[in-house]
Amino acid sequence: MSFDHPTAGIDASTFAADSATPPVLDIGDRHEVVGAGFGCMCSNSRWPMHYYIDVVDPEPHGESAAWSRRYAELQPRLVRALAATAGNYVGVEDAVQDAFAAALYEDPAQISNLGGWLYTVALRTLRRAQRRDAFARALRLPRGPVSASSNAR
Amino acid sequence: MRIDLLADLATLSGRERELLIAKHYFGLTQEELASSFHIPRGTIAATLSRAAAKLRARQRR
Numbered sequence: 001m002s003f004d005h006p007t008a009g010i011d012a013s014t015f016a017a018d019s020a021t022p023p024v025l026d027i028g029d030r031h032e033v034v035g036a037g038f039g040c041m042c043s044n045s046r047w048p049m050h051y052y053i054d055v056v057d058p059e060p061h062g063e064s065a066a067w068s069r070r071y072a073e074l075q076p077r078l079v080r081a082l083a084a085t086a087g088n089y090v091g092v093e094d095a096v097q098d099a100f101a102a103a104l105y106e107d108p109a110q111i112s113n114l115g116g117w118l119y120t121v122a123l124r125t126l127r128r129a130q131r132r133d134a135f136a137r138a139l140r141l142p143r144g145p146v147s148a149s150s151n152a153r
Numbered sequence: 154m155r156i157d158l159l160a161d162l163a164t165l166s167g168r169e170r171e172l173l174i175a176k177h178y179f180g181l182t183q184e185e186l187a188s189s190f191h192i193p194r195g196t197i198a199a200t201l202s203r204a205a206a207k208l209r210a211r212q213r214r
Contacts, residue, residue: 077178081178085170113180113181115180116185119181120181120190
């Protein structure tokens, strides 16, 4: 198994002050360091400061340009088709977005008809959201994110 | 001849619209429709031909 997450292999000893050798961090040839400095992950300052590095993966799946092209081509078609199916645009763009996110985890070679695959996945997501909304309406649940104050009412 | 397809689609049932769009707008085959919608192939064919007949009847008017 090859696991090349940028923080793999980093532990306390990497930046130990008494370490004889300066810290050398191998982040692989794919990631780029875009920032570094001292900082604290938490706000209560009970924890000591840590040295951190910010890394980005410029090509998350090695084919981001191909996905950009597919997205530009298919997203408007999917939104039109789903809106025509559902009769309105409610939740349509979110469902399309979720379908593209799910497609990133699939092997592109296994999907012969990407548009059709995305349409059926987005449709299933949309139907689930519609059922959930109808259920919430039937129970007269508050719409949108539930906060403590809206629960207290 | 200009067809008001959107208005015609609204007269179909939800299932009919889904299958029709998946087949004719995204080019899914009947086998792919059957496996992704979990419907038997015979039902797919029947639903699609019924939907097509409904649209044809509306066009003629």
